[in-house]
Amino acid sequence: MTTPRDLLIIAIDRASGHPVEQGDLxxxxxxxxxxxxxxxxxxxxxxDRIVPGLRPALPDRLLDEAASSLAVEAPYESVDDWLWRRGRGLSAAYLAALEAEGQLFRPRRHRWLPSGNSRTELVDSPTRRRAAERxxxxxxxxxxxxAAVGVRDERTADAPGLSDDAVARVLxxxxxxxxxxxxERQRRAIEDAAFDNVWRGD
Known part of the structure; x- marks a missing residue:
């Protein structure tokens, strides 16, 4: 398993009451x-620049896709630019991969229930158990x-610090x-509220 997949599994498992924002994820x-x-x-x-190194065989398709999309010429890509470029729609890609592998499913909706009542559910599998153990x-x-996407408990609060400077910079x-x-979401909400007030004459 990979860290992205473990993160997605934890986000699904631990954030059922407070769904994670897809953009954050x-x-x-x-x-x-x-x-x-x-x-x-x-x-x-x-x-802060991501410099390609070795090109090992990566067994995970999405991680291999990530490696293949690296900028290979100077000045290379900053971590920040990578997050915004690579991150676009990435949660949907990982969800689709887990679903295709049978790691999760979407319960069937009854015709009389609104579509918003459907949620993704994880299958009890070794993959899920390994992520839970981690x-x-x-x-x-x-x-x-x-924690960055709002999933935390006493274990994350008391977790030891990082000794790897590069990893700390990415985090x-x-x-x-x-x-x-x-x-940005907050600014848009304020703008939308102001727009609604204008139309209502408030």
């Missing part, structure tokens, strides 16, 4: 890909990524991007 998944590519030595960071162990990378970029997106 997509940014975090893109960051998780960078972290796994660092671990595979497929990339290194030069300051989560309950308090592994700091997964905990930090989950910082994810948190900044998610904060930026939240600010």
């Amino acid at each position: 997509s940014l975090a998944l893109a960051g998780a890909e960078v972290i796994d590519l660092l671990g595979a030595e497929a990339i290194r960071l030069d300051d 989560w309950t162990s308090g592994e700091p990378v997964l905990g930090a990524l989950a 910082g970029a994810v948190h900044d991007a998610v904060s930026e997106l939240a600010g």
Whole structure:
């Protein structure tokens, strides 16, 4: 399994009462890909730039796709630019991959129920159990990524710090991007509310 897949599974498992924003999740998944590519030595960071390294065989299709989409010429791509480019629609891609592999399903909707009542559910599988074990162990990378999208508990609060500076920089970029997106959502909500007030004559 990969960090993006583990993150998605935890987000589905732990955020049922408070669904994760898909945009936030997509940014975090893109960051998780960078972290796994660092671990595979497929990339290194030069300051905030993603520099391609080895091109190992990556068994995960989406992670291999991520490696194939790296900028291969200087000045390369910044982590921040990667998050916004690669992250576009990435949560839907990972959901589709898990669904195609039989890791999750969408319960059938009855005709008399509104479509919004349908939710994705995880299959009880070794994949899900491995992600849960990583989560309950308090592994700091997964905990930090989950916290960035609003999924946290006492384990993430007490997780040990990171000794890898490159990974810490990626996690910082994810948190900044998610904060930026939240600010944009807030600005749009204020603008929409003001627009509605004009039409109502308030």
